[in-house]
Amino acid sequence: MSLKVYLSGEIHSDWRAEIIAGAEGLNIEFSSPVTDHGASDDCGVAIMGAETDKFWHDHKGAKLNAIRTRKAISEADVVVVRFGEKYRQWNAAFDAGFAAALGKSLVVMHGADHQHALKEVDAAALAVTETPQQVIEILRYVLTGSLPK
Secondary structure (H helix, E strand, C coil), X not given: CCEEEXXXXXXXXXXXXXXXXXXXXXXXXXXXXXXXXXXXXXXXHHHHCCCCCHHHHHHHHHHHHHHHHHHHHHHCCEEEEECCCCCCCHHHHHHHXXXXXXXXXXXXXCXXXXXXXXXXXXXXXXXXXXXXXXXXXXXXXXXXXXXXX
């Protein structure tokens, strides 16, 4: 068995690298959004031309990023969405909703302090976790049926 896993959400910590390293040896293909914040913000104007209004600058970038995100989530077996502590990740909430609407297996990761604010997102998830290690163990269990030692 193999899995395609899309890692969505917060880009200000190394949680993706932690999951990828912890899942080494498992038959998993990982994908994610562009995590270079500047490149993600500026892709639209870099490709389609400058905008004087910040709204249209952001609009172009958001639309291009949506092409990548929709494709990756559509192709994924499992979508992991991390909500970080410091920033509000509105795009992560969209990704979670989109994945749920497509019937994708959704795993949400956030701290206990976000529990109330994310109750609807959590309700759509098949698992709600707090740490990358818990996500690794979920992926290992799904692929091998083995529990943590």
